Amino acid sequence: MRVEQDGPVATLRLLRPTISAVDPLLPLELCAAADRVSGDESIRAVILTGGRRVFGSGADVRAMVDCSPAEADAYTVRLHAGFTAIAAIRKPVVAAIAGFALGGGLELALCADYRVAGAGARLGLPEVSLGIIPGTGGTQRLPRLVGPGPAKKLIFTGRQLTAAEALEIGLVDEVVPDAEVPDAARRLAEDFALGPTAALAAAKQAIDEGFELPLPLGLDLERRHFSGLFGTADQRAGMQAQLARQKPAFAGR
Incomplete structure (x- = not known):
């Protein structure tokens, strides 16, 4: 390969x-x-x-x-x-x-x-x-x-x-x-x-791992990924762009 x-x-x-x-x-x-x-x-x-x-x-x-x-x-x-x-x-x-x-x-x-x-x-x-x-x-x-x-x-x-x-x-x-x-x-x-790297990774992991879990545990996994993204630069960039009605430019971190 x-x-x-x-x-x-x-x-x-x-x-x-x-x-x-x-x-x-x-x-x-x-x-x-x-x-x-x-x-x-x-x-x-x-x-x-x-x-x-x-x-x-x-x-x-x-x-x-x-x-x-x-x-x-x-x-x-x-x-x-x-x-x-x-x-x-x-x-x-x-x-x-x-x-x-x-x-x-x-x-x-x-x-x-x-x-x-x-x-x-x-x-x-x-x-x-x-x-x-x-x-x-x-x-x-x-x-x-x-x-x-x-x-x-x-x-x-x-x-x-x-x-x-x-x-x-x-x-x-x-x-x-x-x-x-x-x-x-x-x-x-x-x-x-072009997307937010951390959010895409979190979404992928939540879907792949959550699929194997009972719903309550899957929801807890999702919540933890969701909360953790509030420490990323891309979360700030995405939300600030939304407030300014602009297209976000994600840095990938």
């Missing part, structure tokens, strides 16, 4: 289309990329992307066919760490999906906050056709995004969805012509980058 920065937007680009649990480098690359963009205050939004024809594909079957349960578990633990690091980036992450997003590729896209797909994209979790199930978040992140019923149908059948079908169930958030995917993702990331 390569990290490319252009102003306040960083692009995390997959260099190998096959997202395999037996790839020894990918988990390290994902963690390193997440650490870099998380720790750099000049980066305020992130694009996650692959190639023009393949965002990311699934398992390397030839390398995995003879894995024992213990070996499969050890590989997947490492890959989980990488995916979790991407999902935990405390900045808006936009997945720019061109071509195929299958298996681990789709599971990686599920770690983003917003998904832009090209009209010709194909998305699916075909693991059942291999006698296994999704192993890097498909059975967990997908139902939380689209609901249990659509998630089960997609996983049980292993079929590929068109971009339009993915949009209909909420798997992607926007569909654009294939050639416009990079620009559409960039425009959105730049809009996010």
